[in-house]
Amino acid sequence: MNNLVDLDAAPAIAAPPRMGRAIILPVLIFACFAAVPLALLLGPQSYVLAVVTRIMILALGAMSLDLLIGYGAMISFGHAAFIGLGAYSVAILASHGITDGFVQLAAVIATSIIFALVTGAISLRTKGVYFIMITLAFGQMLFFLTTSLAAYGGDDGLTLAARSTFFGAKFMKNDLAMYYVTFGILLGAYLLLRAVVASRFGRVLRGIRENPVRMEAIGFAPYRYQLTAYVIAGLIAGVSGFLLANQTEFVSPAYTAWQRSGELIFVLVLGGLGSLHGAILGAAAFTLLADILSHYTEHWAMIFGPILILIVLFVRGGINGLFGGKS
Amino acid sequence: MTLTLALVQVLNGLQFGLILFLIAAGLTLVFGVMDFINLAHGVQYMVGAYFVAAFTAMTGSFFTGLALALPAALIFGLVLELLIFRHLYDRDHLDQVLATFGVIIFLNQAVKYVWGAAPLNVPIPDALSGAVEITDGLLYPVWRLVIIAVGILVGIALYVVVNRTKLGMLIRAGASNAAMVSALGINIRLLFTIVFGVGAMLAGFAGAMIAPILSVEPGMGDNVLILAFVVIVIGGIGSIRGAFIAALLIGLVDTLGRFFAPVLLRALLDPSAASQTGRAVAPMLIYILMAAVLFFRPSGLFPAKK
Numbered sequence: 001m002n003n004l005v006d007l008d009a010a011p012a013i014a015a016p017p018r019m020g021r022a023i024i025l026p027v028l029i030f031a032c033f034a035a036v037p038l039a040l041l042l043g044p045q046s047y048v049l050a051v052v053t054r055i056m057i058l059a060l061g062a063m064s065l066d067l068l069i070g071y072g073a074m075i076s077f078g079h080a081a082f083i084g085l086g087a088y089s090v091a092i093l094a095s096h097g098i099t100d101g102f103v104q105l106a107a108v109i110a111t112s113i114i115f116a117l118v119t120g121a122i123s124l125r126t127k128g129v130y131f132i133m134i135t136l137a138f139g140q141m142l143f144f145l146t147t148s149l150a151a152y153g154g155d156d157g158l159t160l161a162a163r164s165t166f167f168g169a170k171f172m173k174n175d176l177a178m179y180y181v182t183f184g185i186l187l188g189a190y191l192l193l194r195a196v197v198a199s200r201f202g203r204v205l206r207g208i209r210e211n212p213v214r215m216e217a218i219g220f221a222p223y224r225y226q227l228t229a230y231v232i233a234g235l236i237a238g239v240s241g242f243l244l245a246n247q248t249e250f251v252s253p254a255y256t257a258w259q260r261s262g263e264l265i266f267v268l269v270l271g272g273l274g275s276l277h278g279a280i281l282g283a284a285a286f287t288l289l290a291d292i293l294s295h296y297t298e299h300w301a302m303i304f305g306p307i308l309i310l311i312v313l314f315v316r317g318g319i320n321g322l323f324g325g326k327s
Numbered sequence: 328m329t330l331t332l333a334l335v336q337v338l339n340g341l342q343f344g345l346i347l348f349l350i351a352a353g354l355t356l357v358f359g360v361m362d363f364i365n366l367a368h369g370v371q372y373m374v375g376a377y378f379v380a381a382f383t384a385m386t387g388s389f390f391t392g393l394a395l396a397l398p399a400a401l402i403f404g405l406v407l408e409l410l411i412f413r414h415l416y417d418r419d420h421l422d423q424v425l426a427t428f429g430v431i432i433f434l435n436q437a438v439k440y441v442w443g444a445a446p447l448n449v450p451i452p453d454a455l456s457g458a459v460e461i462t463d464g465l466l467y468p469v470w471r472l473v474i475i476a477v478g479i480l481v482g483i484a485l486y487v488v489v490n491r492t493k494l495g496m497l498i499r500a501g502a503s504n505a506a507m508v509s510a511l512g513i514n515i516r517l518l519f520t521i522v523f524g525v526g527a528m529l530a531g532f533a534g535a536m537i538a539p540i541l542s543v544e545p546g547m548g549d550n551v552l553i554l555a556f557v558v559i560v561i562g563g564i565g566s567i568r569g570a571f572i573a574a575l576l577i578g579l580v581d582t583l584g585r586f587f588a589p590v591l592l593r594a595l596l597d598p599s600a601a602s603q604t605g606r607a608v609a610p611m612l613i614y615i616l617m618a619a620v621l622f623f624r625p626s627g628l629f630p631a632k633k
Binding site: 125128130133136140147148149262265266299300301305307309313 | 358364366411414415418420421422424425426428429430431432433434435436437439440549553556557560564603606607610611614615617618621622625626
């Protein structure tokens, strides 16, 4: 199998985590998120809350992709499909008057798991570049499906009548509540993924990343572990779609376009592969950079693209690497 | 009536497939020889279309515009190679995907900056506008026939070069085992630069040929790029023959699928449901085809022998 992921840059399998750094940075990141609503000095609160909520939603998607790319060497180029799946599950249910968040979340989880199981089972038969392409193909299938949903807006997308309710309460209508719900889910997903990565399952997954043949030889079936990881990652990305639809109160096929999948990979590499909090740093850097550049010029992508190229060429290990987060 | 329409769809499918082949040919050789994933190949197609639009507007003649656009596309591709791609050959695929993704972001915006966001129109050259009657009552645009003819000619030329010349022998050998070719004393970098330049020019040529029947706009290369990747993956990476067959297959499946899916579904469903389901299923057909091909033949239909 090709070394699709720079193995040298990834943490060694059995290296004992340097507890200090491994804990401090994530704690700092989450403390910052928790404190943001208090920091009115940053600017108008609603604007700051909206931007940081967007960062956390993007971080959730990127973090789930890290389980695949950073820990499993499965470069999925169709991860945005799950975000779209989650977002559309919310919007379609809402358009039929089902606004209860728990019902919507159940639908998001069910569709994500089914889609991940079916597409993952087929994709994982291929390796390397072919895996990249086949995940892309499934992403495109969903993209075209969403563009053809004439009853739900088709190309134009669909505006949500209202955000999800919980027990009939419309508390997510409040941006601060939306913020804390997102924060809570991000924190929960981070702790869950951390536990997954540290577990025996996570160690097997990293073992498969390093050498699938050897793992098979010592009695592990890589396929089952990879498929399980694919389902977990898809599920979390689906939940980020649930949040995205609620925050923007709008869904569109653009959420599932292949460019969005490319963006997720970029966020991940920008932040640092193979460290879950790296995905959060990457999401923050990406969103803030785009936000700041767009204040200066409408042609911000002309600055953004070259920055991306320069980062790939010259910065190894992403932002997390700059903090010395790599062993 | 339906038969005539079907014939038109077949011709449209061929024309689309041949355009895809022009794009995919360079992509598959670059991928095969240097193991380099170039997502920026689609923007080279876009840039070709913009070049022909700009030069045609400047000179007032499509053919002069085309004659200027081709070398411009070649130089543009070589500059990209020199500035960026050259530094990525030794990197893993993830880095290549990302850096070339950055090139896409930049160029999509750059053409907007230079030529504006509004689509440009390129008039069909007067001598080749109009339509010819192929069978009774079937009029078909001359320009689309020109695209079909040119696509077939380029396909034959590429086939001859790749299969009958020394350069082609080296390219085929490079696609099978680049390290061995290099060890035999061939300058693989130079070989690659030639392949890359020709590939970029072919993509630009495809963009220039399609410009008169499509609007020239930012981002026009993005979806074509994905289709070109589908073509080379189905065909087998590094194989010109595979790319040719897969491109025609994709062109026909896509075009005929959009036409026939609603018709066939009408036999099963009521008309409105059939047309809606058909619209949903048709664009997915090629991806379903790709998933099916990879499921049964994980390295494509005609893999370069390793």
